[in-house]
Amino acid sequence: MSAITKTYFDTKVLALIAVAIVINIVGGQFNDLLRLPIFLDSIGTILVAVLAGPIAGAITGIFTNVIIGLIFAPVAAAFAPVALVIGLVAGLLARAGWFRTIWQTVISGVVIAAALTVVAVPIRIYIFGGVTGSGADFFVAYFSSVGQTLVSSVAFTVFGSNVADKVLSALLVWGLVRQLPERLTAGYDYLKFSKAAA
Amino acid sequence: MLEVRDLGFAYQGQPLLFDGVSTTVPDGHILAVVGRNGAGKSTLFKLLNGLLKPEDGEVLVGGKSISGRKISEIAAHIGTVFQSPEQQLFAGRVEEEVAFGPRQFGLPANQISERVSDALNRTSLLDQIARHPLDLSAAERRFLAIASVLAMRLPVLLLDEAQRGLDRVWTERLESILEAERSAGKSIVMICHDMDFVERNADTVLALGGRTPRQIPVPAFFSDTEVLAEVSVERPTPYRLREFMT
């Protein structure tokens, strides 16, 4: 029994990670429709982190960027460590019970944004020289021309452009998991850490 | 009353799917849209509810043209029940799901809750009011989608394969809802593969996939072997039984 159940559980998480990756990629489509200033590219990662823990979350993040690299833009693969940190930190926060109430979730979103900044800044500076060829470069240019160092310019830009997105994504996941029916969540071990005390 | 005048439509880079299609669904009338897969049944629905824009012609509700308006504005006139209710269920409770539509009209709270309980009562879901929509059975979820549309009290209803996969009890519930809506003067259009269901419930048929789609009364349609073959539709059981007897 135990041997079967174990593999079985893993396959369930594996199937979950696969659809979560797709959601990370497809989520932006709604953004095009609604024209909101956010990315919506890590909802799947955070969802997996809350349902199945930091390791599963980290795997979702890495593979999302690898697959975007494989089919759209190879550069995305360079940011796989950033996606990994999002999943890992979200999973650790969930494990610590920081997805229980709305305010905890907001703080979790801010913490996730801060953590990803720590990883994204060295990648952006060391590999990309601080720019990416996107609109965010104007902010980096602005901050450095008003006297900020390169590191702080990039850090401000990354954190500033991510904090709203991560707080919102965390809130969406929180709102979803607290109202999910039993038959969709059975078997996800980590969920108990995010269930509000009744 | 729903009117379609000289509708023309083609998907990009493809030949015309509709060319001058006209049809009228008076108040208290049920029109069945039939035809094989790919004949354009779903496309027609999307042209009616505004998800697609016709290239020619227009769609009128109560004599006023709705073509060219925003989808969310057309939603105040035409209600659509899609094939898979899972594509719209977002709420954590059945009642919240049904309340969404009426809430868009800015009604006061007591009117909304009155409409919600009425719609749930008519769909036999009143005792499920506090459950999670995804904890319902497949048939109950279909009726939840129907209730969400009923609660909006719109003059035109579109139903896409609403009868599919239902057992006798639920089919009869659906038929009595259709009958009540017809008596209330609604214009109803349904896409339906089940010809027995069409024969029992529809007034006229619009058969797609043939040369010129025409709106034909139900008995005339099922007696016209030529049209039936053209759109490859099976005859309903009563007609086939009569055929066996001769």
Added chain:
Amino acid sequence: MIEVIDLHVGFASSDVLKGVSLRVAQGERLAILGGNGSGKSTLAGWLAGWFSGGTHRLTAGGCLWNGKPWDDYTLVERAATVQLVGQFPAQHISGRAFTVAEEIAFGPENLGLPHEEIVTRRDETLAACHLEHLAGRDPFTLSGGEQQRLVIASALALRPKLMILDEPFSNLDPEARSHTLSVLNALPADVSVIIMDTNPDTVLGWANRLFVLHEGKISEFGNIRATLFDPTVIATIGLPAVTRCFLEIERGSGSAENLSRDNLPLTFVEAAAILRRSRSA
């Protein structure tokens, strides 16, 4: 051979199956009719050993294959014994194969079978399910009916001894339905097949035995006719379309013939014969 003994299962809030017992012998063609929400899918999942991992709660009873529960078999053994084909074919495509042919080979590859064996099985099932012309297509681009046949083919490639199909017809249009039925009619004779359905029409003439699942309990009323014409069955499932239509005509004409569950018509030929007799009488 599969045996269900007094199975009680459900979710935390409610019981879905309340004491189901059933025995299926090799090569039997079984239909289980049940209304919407009667527990057909739950029963199908238990028969196939899907739910031992924890999605449902087992309160009593169980399900045995050759005397042992599914948990006593390895996953390889289970895969080669029982296969379940679900209601929504798109959900039952593995999501691991880029073509129809790869999808069919997926199961046998997982079992580590020899190379030639897999190729033989793949080609045979492609033919048996009329999928040869689609062998190179992406599974997710197929129509619903084609996907249904692909799921059946992928199950067959594992050479199961028991096939369970959960409402295989309800999401198909009439054309796809007759395709699927022809595939089912050609299944190997030594495979036991169980079909769950809400509608008696599609399984009539196919099933050897007919069961009814109602409010979490299963019953078989002697023979197929007795089952079909049982009052509770008529109330939930309804009569077969021909019988229903016959009764409507017959009621109108007021024929003198004495009709009971033993001679009510089930086919067009039977119904037409009775009606002709009553006309000439």
Added chain:
Amino acid sequence: MLNSSIYCPGESSLHRANPLTKSTGLFTVVVTSFLLPPPALWVVSAIILLIGLACGVGGSVIWRYVLLSLPFTLAVFVFHGAILPRSDMQPVLGWLHYSLTGLEHASLVGGRISLILASSLLFVSTTAPATLLRALDAARWPPGLSFLLASPLLLLDQFTGRARAISDAQQTRGLSVDGSPWRRLQALRMLLVPLLTSALADAQERSHVLTARGFRALPYRTVIDPPADTRFQRFLRWSLAVFMAMETAFMVLR
């Protein structure tokens, strides 16, 4: 999915090479790019694009290369050459300044990205995803790994369609996609919740199906028609791995 992917079918020797060899080659180029000086980086990028032309995938590779690298290259030269304050800033015209060390740095960073981009595009455009997965399975990597690469690629179109159907269904219920930012945020919930719940339902059902078909019942799987491999390619892979290890050691110790 297959329409949007970068892969272009072909018969060149690069197409026929084992995907594991190609990916080892790609990793070697990436590691090496951190050791090469700017001129070499640009020259090697050009060579890789020429190899693409020789393999019959040049058109698609060069087009994507330009599309992806041009904005970045421009940004990096403008930013380091003219904006980021440096000690050797020289005036050009009015407020416009430039820095030579900045331009050199831009050339280094830009060249490295150019090389990594060109070689990744060459790899992806000559390697069919299905072949890559068969190579991984044949090399007895865990079946779960190839599943995580394959499944999202295969499900992408289906979910894109589903996202569209959800937005259609909600708009015909009266959901407005314009209006104040606050209303659009609320609309987001109505769009995302059905997508997420249907994804969870899919995952649950699919995990049953995979298990029932024996997926991961054994630690390996048979692969019918595995991609061709040769002793030379195996030797090449090992040599490249040793070379990469040496490069990494050099970079750390330097």
